[in-house]
Amino acid sequence: MSNRYAVILAAGQGTRMKSKLYKVLHPVCGKPMVQHVVDQVSKLNIKEIVTITGHGAEMVEEQLGSSSKYALQVEQLGTAHAVMQARELLEGKEGVTIVVCGDTPLIKHETMEALFKHHEELSAKATILTAHAESPFGYGRVIRNEQAMVEKIVEHKDASEEERKIKEINTGTYCFDNKALFEALNKVTNDNVQGEYYLPDVIEILKNEGEIVTAYQTADFEETLGVNDRVALSQAETFMKKRINEEHMRNGVTIIDPLNTYIGADVKIGSDTVLYPGTILSGNTLIGSDCVIGPHTEISDCHIGDQTVIRQSAAYDSHIGSQVNIGPFAHIRPQSDIHDEVKIGNFVEVKKSVFGKGSKASHLSYIGDAEIGKDVNLGCGSITVNYDGKNKYLTKIEDGVFIGCNSNLVAPVTIGEGAYVAAGSTITEDVPGEALSIARARQVNKENYVQKLNK
Numbered sequence: 001m002s003n004r005y006a007v008i009l010a011a012g013q014g015t016r017m018k019s020k021l022y023k024v025l026h027p028v029c030g031k032p033m034v035q036h037v038v039d040q041v042s043k044l045n046i047k048e049i050v051t052i053t054g055h056g057a058e059m060v061e062e063q064l065g066s067s068s069k070y071a072l073q074v075e076q077l078g079t080a081h082a083v084m085q086a087r088e089l090l091e092g093k094e095g096v097t098i099v100v101c102g103d104t105p106l107i108k109h110e111t112m113e114a115l116f117k118h119h120e121e122l123s124a125k126a127t128i129l130t131a132h133a134e135s136p137f138g139y140g141r142v143i144r145n146e147q148a149m150v151e152k153i154v155e156h157k158d159a160s161e162e163e164r165k166i167k168e169i170n171t172g173t174y175c176f177d178n179k180a181l182f183e184a185l186n187k188v189t190n191d192n193v194q195g196e197y198y199l200p201d202v203i204e205i206l207k208n209e210g211e212i213v214t215a216y217q218t219a220d221f222e223e224t225l226g227v228n229d230r231v232a233l234s235q236a237e238t239f240m241k242k243r244i245n246e247e248h249m250r251n252g253v254t255i256i257d258p259l260n261t262y263i264g265a266d267v268k269i270g271s272d273t274v275l276y277p278g279t280i281l282s283g284n285t286l287i288g289s290d291c292v293i294g295p296h297t298e299i300s301d302c303h304i305g306d307q308t309v310i311r312q313s314a315a316y317d318s319h320i321g322s323q324v325n326i327g328p329f330a331h332i333r334p335q336s337d338i339h340d341e342v343k344i345g346n347f348v349e350v351k352k353s354v355f356g357k358g359s360k361a362s363h364l365s366y367i368g369d370a371e372i373g374k375d376v377n378l379g380c381g382s383i384t385v386n387y388d389g390k391n392k393y394l395t396k397i398e399d400g401v402f403i404g405c406n407s408n409l410v411a412p413v414t415i416g417e418g419a420y421v422a423a424g425s426t427i428t429e430d431v432p433g434e435a436l437s438i439a440r441a442r443q444v445n446k447e448n449y450v451q452k453l454n455k
Helices: 033-044 057-067 080-083 107-119 178-185 202-208 229-251 448-452
Strands: 006-011 049-054 069-072 096-101 124-130 141-144 150-154 168-177 214-217 280-282 298-300 314-317 344-352 360-368 370-372 383-385 395-397 408-410 414-415
Touching: 006 033, 006 080, 033 049, 033 057, 033 096, 033 107, 049 057, 057 069, 080 178, 096 178, 107 124, 107 168, 107 214, 124 202, 150 202, 150 214, 168 178, 168 214, 178 202, 202 214, 229 370, 370 448, 408 414
Parallel strands: 006 049, 006 096, 049 069, 124 214, 280 298, 298 314, 344 360, 360 383, 370 395, 383 408, 395 414
Antiparallel strands: 096 168, 124 168, 141 150, 141 168
């Protein structure tokens, strides 16, 4: 196998997106388009990846980091001009270079691998990835001769009426002999309607020089979709969501209603987990086996153990153990650590807190900036009063504590191991272990008082 290189075209302004965000950084299923492309290209045993940037170069480089080298296209003068910016990094090197657009997030590494192999087996100087499009408007057409050999590519705007009837389209992905590519780029002109330097012109140049030029047609037109506006972005999102959901289902995850379940590109889910409608899983979320998630549940950047149930709730940037029961209508805020066998019930909010194994907050509670030990019971209406208007303070509740209903724990405060707090208490001082703390006004009953009021 020859040395392999990759050039990713990511310099377009994306004016049709009508957005402040650089086009290739628009997310598809939670991941920027160009990151999808780089991730797939990286699976191809590529020796060097060069990303061509333009407007928003710094943002692209920040996103991709050291996974790519970069070349700047100051003026957007066409795709051939863009590839020429990689000259200093790639010119003169022996091998095969794949050129792929950064706004094609659906392209698969398997398809690009097949393109490479087709190119190498035929010892071609150029190989075009083509597809059959029922509605080819806007795409360059692949022109073949009577022997069905590739002659050239004609851009849609430059195509004749007859050429526009052709349904085999250029996807914008190519393999080139690296040396032949840069030699041919020197011969490309901008004699066309757009006044740009087109990369497809390299195909005609090499063909006219008697070099082998071939095409490899992918069976899946969807993966060649280029995203140029919000409509295409929505289409890409739909196709990617379907692909992701089907992959999880094939791996043993039950998705009750795939059309109404959103799973981000980087989410991992164990087998025999069930997802109900309205579930949104995003970020670097990891869910174990035999879980039940949803309906109407949002989870982002969480690690969740096995056999956990989360219903009609939201959880962000937290660790949730195994055999945990959360919801309905619970809110797990960032930096929370929920250990095994914990119950977080309806209308409970947890923020930046630790819940030890087997502890419970079954309903109507706020637990913020707290360390809760094992086997703690927080009664209905338990509140950690953690904020004085300027600073946040820690509440520490040790193992085996029982907090009665409608109790306020004013931080900083520690409730010792095995202590009880009576219902309705407002605790402002530490409670020793095994103690019963009562902090409420004594009840006074005034007999016959209502009769006096009614006279």
